[in-house]
Every structure is written in structure tokens, then in C-alpha cells.
Amino acid sequence: MNPTLPSTQTWSDPVAHAPLAFRVEHTLKDEVGTPRARAARLYLRGAQGQTHEVLTPTFMPVGTQGTVKAVTTRELREMKAQIILGNTYHLYLRPGHERVDRLGELHGFMNWQGPILTDSGGFQVFSLAGLNKIDDQGVTFQSHIDGSSHRFTPELSMEIQRGLGSNIVMAFDQCPPYPATPEMVQAAMRRTVAWANRGLAVPLKAHQARFGIVQGGLYENLREQSAQEITSLPFDGFAIGGLSIGESPDLMQKMARHTAPLLPQDKPRYLMGVGRPQDLVEGVRAGIDMFDCVMPTRNARNGQLFTSQGKVNIKNARYADDAGPLDPECPCETCTQYSRAYLRHLFICGEALSARLNTVHNLTYYTRIMTQMREAILENRFDAWVDSFYRGLGQKQGETA
Amino acid sequence: MNPTLPSTQTWSDPVAHAPLAFRVEHTLKDEVGTPRARAARLYLRGAQGQTHEVLTPTFMPVGTQGTVKAVTTRELREMKAQIILGNTYHLYLRPGHERVDRLGELHGFMNWQGPILTDSGGFQVFSLAGLNKIDDQGVTFQSHIDGSSHRFTPELSMEIQRGLGSNIVMAFDQCPPYPATPEMVQAAMRRTVAWANRGLAVPLKAHQARFGIVQGGLYENLREQSAQEITSLPFDGFAIGGLSIGESPDLMQKMARHTAPLLPQDKPRYLMGVGRPQDLVEGVRAGIDMFDCVMPTRNARNGQLFTSQGKVNIKNARYADDAGPLDPECPCETCTQYSRAYLRHLFICGEALSARLNTVHNLTYYTRIMTQMREAILENRFDAWVDSFYRGLGQKQGETA
Numbered sequence: 001m002n003p004t005l006p007s008t009q010t011w012s013d014p015v016a017h018a019p020l021a022f023r024v025e026h027t028l029k030d031e032v033g034t035p036r037a038r039a040a041r042l043y044l045r046g047a048q049g050q051t052h053e054v055l056t057p058t059f060m061p062v063g064t065q066g067t068v069k070a071v072t073t074r075e076l077r078e079m080k081a082q083i084i085l086g087n088t089y090h091l092y093l094r095p096g097h098e099r100v101d102r103l104g105e106l107h108g109f110m111n112w113q114g115p116i117l118t119d120s121g122g123f124q125v126f127s128l129a130g131l132n133k134i135d136d137q138g139v140t141f142q143s144h145i146d147g148s149s150h151r152f153t154p155e156l157s158m159e160i161q162r163g164l165g166s167n168i169v170m171a172f173d174q175c176p177p178y179p180a181t182p183e184m185v186q187a188a189m190r191r192t193v194a195w196a197n198r199g200l201a202v203p204l205k206a207h208q209a210r211f212g213i214v215q216g217g218l219y220e221n222l223r224e225q226s227a228q229e230i231t232s233l234p235f236d237g238f239a240i241g242g243l244s245i246g247e248s249p250d251l252m253q254k255m256a257r258h259t260a261p262l263l264p265q266d267k268p269r270y271l272m273g274v275g276r277p278q279d280l281v282e283g284v285r286a287g288i289d290m291f292d293c294v295m296p297t298r299n300a301r302n303g304q305l306f307t308s309q310g311k312v313n314i315k316n317a318r319y320a321d322d323a324g325p326l327d328p329e330c331p332c333e334t335c336t337q338y339s340r341a342y343l344r345h346l347f348i349c350g351e352a353l354s355a356r357l358n359t360v361h362n363l364t365y366y367t368r369i370m371t372q373m374r375e376a377i378l379e380n381r382f383d384a385w386v387d388s389f390y391r392g393l394g395q396k397q398g399e400t401a
Numbered sequence: 402m403n404p405t406l407p408s409t410q411t412w413s414d415p416v417a418h419a420p421l422a423f424r425v426e427h428t429l430k431d432e433v434g435t436p437r438a439r440a441a442r443l444y445l446r447g448a449q450g451q452t453h454e455v456l457t458p459t460f461m462p463v464g465t466q467g468t469v470k471a472v473t474t475r476e477l478r479e480m481k482a483q484i485i486l487g488n489t490y491h492l493y494l495r496p497g498h499e500r501v502d503r504l505g506e507l508h509g510f511m512n513w514q515g516p517i518l519t520d521s522g523g524f525q526v527f528s529l530a531g532l533n534k535i536d537d538q539g540v541t542f543q544s545h546i547d548g549s550s551h552r553f554t555p556e557l558s559m560e561i562q563r564g565l566g567s568n569i570v571m572a573f574d575q576c577p578p579y580p581a582t583p584e585m586v587q588a589a590m591r592r593t594v595a596w597a598n599r600g601l602a603v604p605l606k607a608h609q610a611r612f613g614i615v616q617g618g619l620y621e622n623l624r625e626q627s628a629q630e631i632t633s634l635p636f637d638g639f640a641i642g643g644l645s646i647g648e649s650p651d652l653m654q655k656m657a658r659h660t661a662p663l664l665p666q667d668k669p670r671y672l673m674g675v676g677r678p679q680d681l682v683e684g685v686r687a688g689i690d691m692f693d694c695v696m697p698t699r700n701a702r703n704g705q706l707f708t709s710q711g712k713v714n715i716k717n718a719r720y721a722d723d724a725g726p727l728d729p730e731c732p733c734e735t736c737t738q739y740s741r742a743y744l745r746h747l748f749i750c751g752e753a754l755s756a757r758l759n760t761v762h763n764l765t766y767y768t769r770i771m772t773q774m775r776e777a778i779l780e781n782r783f784d785a786w787v788d789s790f791y792r793g794l795g796q797k798q799g800e801t802a
Contacts, residue, residue, distance in 0.1 A: 066746060070753040074734070095721065095746045103724055103742050111738050320496065323504055333475070337512050341504050345467060345496045352471040352756055 019045045019167070020209035020236040022268050026378050034261050036287045039377040042268055044083075044115045044167040045207040047105060052115040052167065054082045056268065056289040057373055059280065059366045060117060062297060065090045066100070066110045069297050070356040071363070073112045079332060079364045080371070083115045083167075085292045088160050089124035093143050093150075097163030105165025117211075117292075118166035120157045120199075123175050123241070123273075134174070136191060154195040158202035169204055170239065171196045173213040178246040185217035188242075193229045200233060209236040211270060217242060218251055220258050227262035237268035240288075244273045253282045260287035277306055277369060278393070281386055284373050296366045300358035303347045306365040308392050312340075314358070319344040332364035333357070420446045420568070421610035421637040423669050427779050435662050437688045440778040443669055445484075445516040445568040446608040448506060453516040453568065455483045457669065457690040458774055460681065460767045461518060463698060466491045467501075467511045470698050471757040472764070474513045480733060480765045481772070484516045484568075486693045489561050490525035494544055494551075498564030506566025518612075518693070519567035521558045521600075524576050524642070524674075535575070537592060555596040559603035570605055571640065572597045574614040579647040586618035589643075594630045601634060610637040612671060619648055621659050628663035638669035641689075645674045654683045661688035678707055678770060679794070682787055685774050697767045701759035704748045707766040709793050713741075715759070720745040733765035734758070 014021035020043065027038040042054040061068045061076065064087045068076060076084065086106050091097060095109075103109045106116055122139070125131065129150075130142030138153035157172035172195050176188040192215050200210065212235035216223035231238060240259050243252045256271055260283075263269045270290035271283045280291055296306065305312040307327035312319075314326075322340035330336075334343070334357040346354035369389070376385035415422035421444065428439040443455040462469045462477065465488045469477060477485065487507050492498060496510075504510045507517055523540070526532065530551075531543030539554030558573035573596050577589040593616050601611065613636035617624035632639060641660050644653045657672055661684075664670045671691035672684045681692055697707065706713040708728035713720075715727075723741035731737075735744070735758040747755035770790070777786035 065750045065752060066743070067752050067754045070757070072734070072738075072754065072758075074738070094750055095742070099722060099742070102722065103740065109740075109743055109746075111743070321500060321503065333473070337473075337475070339504065339510075341496070341500070342467070342510055342512070345510075349466045349495055351466060351468050352753055353468045353473065355753055356471070356757065357473075 015043045015045045015051055018209075018236070019207050020268075022237070022266065024266065027265070028377060028380070028382055035265055036260075037284050037373075037377050037382050038287060038289070039374045040268070040289060042289070044209065046115070046167070047107065047165055047205065047207045052083075054115060055371075055374060057280075057284045057370050057377075058082050058290055059370045060085045060290060060292040061363050061366075062087075062292055062294050063110065063112075063116075064294075065094065066106065068359070068363070069301070070352075070359045073110065075333075075360055076112065076363075077114075079360060080367045081114070081363065082367075083117060083290075084112060086116050086118045086164060086166060087124055088118050088121035088157060088164065089128065091118075091164060092121060092160050093145055097160040101163035101165065105163075107165060115167040116164075117168035117270075117290075118161045118164050118170060119272075120170040120172040120213075121152055121160065122157070122172050125152055126175060126177075136194070154198040155202050158199050158204065162202075162204050162208065165205060165208070167207060167209060168237070169208050169210050171199050171210065171212050171235070173215060173241055175215065175242045175245065176217055178218070180217050182217075182219055182222065185215070185219060185222050188217075189215050189222065189226050189229070192226070193233075196230060196233055196235075200235075211235055211237040211239050211268075213239045213241040213272070214259060214263070215242045216259070218247055218255055220255070223255060223259045224262060227259060231262070231264055235267075237270060238263045239270040239272050241272050243271070244275050244279075244293075249276070249279060253279065253286070256283055256288065257286040263287075277366070278390075280366070280369065281373065281389055284370075284377075285382070285386065291370075296362035297359050300362040301355040303354070303358065305343075305358055306362055308365075310393050314340065314343050314347050316344070326361055327365070330361060330364060330368070332361050334361040334364075416444045416446045416452055419610075419637070420608050421669075423638070423667065425666065427781075428666070429778060429781070429783055436666060437661075438685050438774075438778050438783050439688060439690070440775045441669070441690060443690070445610065447516070447568070448508065448566055448606065448608045453484075455516060456772075456775055458681075458685045458771050458778075459483050459691055460771045461486045461691060461693040462764050462767075463488075463693055463695045464511065464513075464517075465695075466495065467507065469760070469764070470702070471753075471760045474511065476734075476761055477513065477764075478515070480761060481768045482515070482764065483768075484518060484691075485513060487517050487519045487565060487567060488525055489519050489522035489558060489565065490529065490553075492519075492565060493522060493561050494546055498561040502564035502566065506564075508566065516568040517565075518569035518671075518691075519562045519565050519571060520673075521571040521573040521614075522553055522561065523558070523573050526553055527576060527578075537595070555599040556603050559600050559605065563603075563605050563609065566606060566609070568608060569610050569612055569638070572600050572611065572613050572636070574616060574642055576616065576643045576646065577618055579619070581618050583618075583620055583623065586616070586620060586623050589618075590616050590623065590627050590630070593627070594634075597631060597634055597636075601636075612636055612638040612640050612669075614640045614642040614673070615660060615664070616643045617660070618643060619652055619656055621656075624656065624660045625663060628660060632663070632665055636668075638671060639664045640671040640673050642673045644672065645676050645680075645694075650677070650680060654680065654687070657684055657689065658687040678767070679791075681767070681770065682774065682790055685771075685778075686783070686787065692771075697763035698760050701763040702756045704755070704759065706744075706759055707763055709766075711794050715741065715744050715748050717745070727762055728766070731762060731765060731769070733762050735762040735765075
């Protein structure tokens, strides 16, 4: 038994002796017999000895700075979010991981009782910060807030995530830019493996699981090599990184479909930073279990709403007198309590409530399609569900994307 | 019986034959025997024949553009807001009163089932819009949004408020600036009486009550004259306007105290645009029943929070590691679910959730002190409650204002 568990033992199977367990319930095979879309249950250990159960496939709302923008954790529960993502880079800068640790880890700090996955900070350093220098030891960068200089190493990334107390800790990797030559991608892969090993050597808290990240750019052979290298390491789950960074959706989907079966069938698979609703559908079809993306929350703030009948740009004048619900099939507070005309008015006026109601809806849309896909997989009607999904998008011609 | 009432009669006493009824439950007298602080019940008719009961004294959160900024109507109910205020000027410009009327009046449009008071638009035209010209017939002004030219008259103000369907319609008045000479104030009073009469000639919907507005600047004799003029007209309630526009709090409180007893005891009294918590306390002590002010919502967005122990400027570094609740005596979601450290983090990061959680708290603080004052009046311990209130503010020296 793990000595760090409290004496009032609430811990039970399946994660009594490890921070993570994963049970595949049902797997569909594609036309050539490759195991693909699956429904599973991901068990994660809580810091207080509780067990979190996450039904997959699942989408993780992004809570960059200790908040999923504009919504409360009560609302996240109401919209059936099961696990959320926190950003190591942002939380390291503000309010600082040691402070978060003192204030009850990220769960206590932001009042979220469910599980949390934290990224490694690497991708954000490359994409947001003023980048000074990357070398084999780590990355020196300037804060996007005040220009101050900082340095991330694989070890510090683990220490930060340890302080945050997340349930799933991501390896510190190097994501090559797009486009990149095979040589550039291979150099990033070498670093990614070396940094993965260095991170594995840093102890975490007893409840924290670790995911490795497969790179390899848009080269199938390099994806195969990276998958082979990373999956040989003792991670609890595996992510596909380096996609959705500028390549076409078709290429992204093709590469995810190529890489997913290279990952162990008995461990969770996470497609990082993806994406549009149809990308989630294609990801699930490829065999992915977990997703995250800022799209539902960011688009909500820009008035771009996802509905069962296609995309709605709520600022469009056609909605000015539309007393109907945003999405008649959606059970969220926004759709059951407010009209399209009101949502348009809030957006046009720049009201804070606009971002909030739009976010509640878009996240509900995302969690609902994940639930629907899971049920369709379990009932062996996934292909029919996918057909129906694309038909729904096509109903509003000219507005779907 | 009113023929506009639906055949499925849910209407009952006390507002079966009028849009408003007011029942004073208990009145306290001051040291010279003048009736002052009182607890009452205000009954308002709903457009669908329902009865709204408002326990007074009460504070009305300001919902300028069809939303109390950053919060939902569900939250307004949770924080026990009884009646809210809508702004005629803003709603006329966006989305337009005729559109609001088509979309279920303001109640249906913004999904608020409780009663609504609308201002006349006059004060906002004077304070927000580019003012072109004021004459005896009305006011020509330029929109603060796009500079377009518009003209308000007493008649149009009634038509707009009729379209909005508010339960209490305010007379279109002229608020003289501060400072103003007696002659300027008298000229505004003459227009205010003339405009009040013109507004009264415009028919409203059956469920709409009307309030007149007493002006008179900071001159006691002019307040007396204006009160005499306005209260002689057939309004359902009376407001004290033209205060809290730049004069000192002491002068404002003195003028409210002078004017309140000049208003009928059997009708509701509303002190417009006031104010700080201590101004509400002094207003109630003077005999006022209703208040509105942007202070709790605006200050919330600026990180200025009201607590039982005095004001808190949440961006202060002293709260960075403060795991305690914002106000340990407050039952709101913000105080029971989140720490001061987290609230500070959200404010520093400019997160949308900051304005929202701060607004929930500040409005809860306001509704709670109103409830406490009402109970204290009913139990003949109002003076003791006021003493305790000021002692609470004094506990955090240097932070109270």
C-alpha cells in the first residue's frame, strides 16, 4: 500500500497501487481490421485518496490561467466536463506554482474537484513567449507579460507540474515548427526522447500520472520512429503532439490516423490541441481517447457558435429578431433560457455575459458530441452516428466549415 | 375589471385594479416624531397577470443594456435581487424598444421573471450622449455609440418604456447640473412638471405603474416646492432625483433626509442613483424604500469589494496568499467557493471570471444589508443595527470609506 494515502482510506480498486488505470470497454475495427474507435474508462487518483472516473472519448476544456475563461467550476460540472487542462507556462508566471501548491494545488486553488491534466509548458514557451534560446538542456524565454527572462528544463517542468498537483503530467517535449525539414524534426525527436527520460527521473506526487508525447512532424516514418521510442518508456499514457500547428485539417487527420494505432491499445491516447468538431469525430474514428482545444472557448468569445445544425455567427443581422433558441437540440442554460436575438444583442454590445453564455453553449456542444460518440461506439453504430453528424452540419448550407 | 387581463385569471388582491399597491408594515419615528425608516411590501402587476411582491427597503441592481453586467438572471434570483433597473436610453439605441416589445418585452428578452423599473432616459441623455439642444419640447442628442442624432420627448420616453414593458415607468424629467443657481434649478423644475403632465397623458400598458420625480437641486425650499408640485400629480410612487451628481455625500444625505418626509407616506419612495452602502443606510433611516446604483457592479469590475469588515481592494498584494473567504459572513458563491488569493489572481490576470465573481459578491452584499435593515426595522432595533454596521466598517481601519 502507498504510505502517502490517508488513514481514512477511501481509495479502492482500480487505482489503489498506481495513479492511473485504463479499461477499454469496446473497440471497433476499421475496414482492414485495425482496432480504432473505442470506449473506455480512465481512472485517476485524487490527491485526497478519491477515485476519478473519466468516460472516454472525452474533451478537456482548457483552463489556461486557473479558470476556463468566463465560466465557473459549478458550470463546468453542469455541462458535464469530466477533466480539464491547465497551462504550466501561465501558472508558473502567475500566480506561481509554489503558491498554487500552498493554496491547495490547482484543484483547491481554482475550486475544481475533478481531475486536471497539465501541459508541460513547452508548446506555450515556443508559441507565446519571447524565445531567446533552445539548447539540449532546456529553453530560455521571456515572459509575455513583462519580458522577464526565465528558463524551462525538463526537470523544472516536472517540478512545476508537481506543485500544481495535476492528475496527469505531460512530458516536456520539443514541438518542431510547421513546416520543418526531416532533419529539424529528427533533432526535435532526439531532444524529446532525452527530455522524456530526464523528466521520468524527477519524482512526482503519488497521485500524479505521466504521459509521453510522440512527435515526428508530418512524416509518417518519423511518427513511427517517435512512437517506437516514446512508447518504450514507462509512461501511463501517450499523446500525439506537433499537430494542428498550421498544416491542413486533412493532413492533420491523416497523421493522427497513422499514429494512433502505433500507440499501445491498453493505455489512453491523447491528441493534443485538436480541434474542430469534425476533427474530434475523425480523431475518435482513428482511435483517440482524449482531446483538448481552445476552439470552443475562444470561438465563443468571438461569437462563433457550434450547433447541431452547423456554425452560427451570432453577430449576423439575421438573428436580430430571432426569438428561437441557439440550438434547439441543446439542453444548456444558454439554449434553454435565452434567444438568439438576445445572444446577438449581448455580443453587439460587448457585454461580459456574451462570452459567458456562448462559452457555456460551445463547451456543452463539445461534451455532448463526445458523449454521443461514446454511446454510438458502445452500441456498434458509430458509422451511422458519424453520417448523421455530417448531415446535421450540412443542413445549414454556407455556414458549415 | 381590466379587459386586458387574460381569461385564465391568476390575478388577485392587492393589485387587481391597479398596477401597483404599497402596504407599509412598520414605520419608525425619529427624535422629533417624524415618521422615517419603514418596512413595506410593494406589489406590482405582471404582464401575464401575476403578482410580484417586493419587500422594502430594497436595492435594484442596474441592468443597463438588458443585462446586469456579467451575471445571469439565475444568479440574480440566487442573490435575492427582487427588482432590477433597465435603461431606456441604452435599450432605445440597442436593440430598440420596438424589437424588445416584439421579443417578449424586457422581461422575456432578458429572461428575468421579476419586476423591472425603467428610467426615463433623461439622465443618461444628459450624462452620456453628445447633447445638442434642450428646449421645452424635448432633448436632441447624439448617440454615444455612432454619433447619430436622436430626439427624446416626454411622449417618446413613455412610448419607449411602454415598449420595454417595465413594471415601473419613470417620468421624463430634467436634472439640473451640479452646481446650479436657484434660477437654473427652477427652470428645470418648471420643465419637470410640464413634462410630467405630458407623460401622464400618454397611455401605458395595463400592468405599468408610474413614478414622478422630485427635483430642486440642493436648495431645501426648491425641494419643498418641487415635492409639492410633483406629489399633486397622480403618480403611483415618487422618486428623489438630482442627487449623487457631484455634491458631497453629506450634502446628498442631508437633502434626501429633508425631502423624504415631503413625499406621501402611503406611496413608495425611491432615491435615484444612490449609492454607497452607508448612503443606503442613511437613506433608509431618512425614510426611503428603493435605491439603485451602478456602484456594486461597477466597483466589482474594478476589484473594489464591499464586505462586512470594510472595503477590500482585491488587487492588493496582501491577498496573494490569502486562502480565506472574501467575506466570512457572506453566503454567496464567491465567498463560499473561492479564496481571496484566487480572486486576486483572476483580477490581476484580467480574467472574465473576475468581474463575474466580484459582481455576485457585491450585489449579494447590497441585497443582504437591505434585508438586514428591513428585519431590524420590523423588530424595532434599527438604530442598533446601524451602530453595528458602522462598527463593522471600522474594523479594517484605513480601508473603509
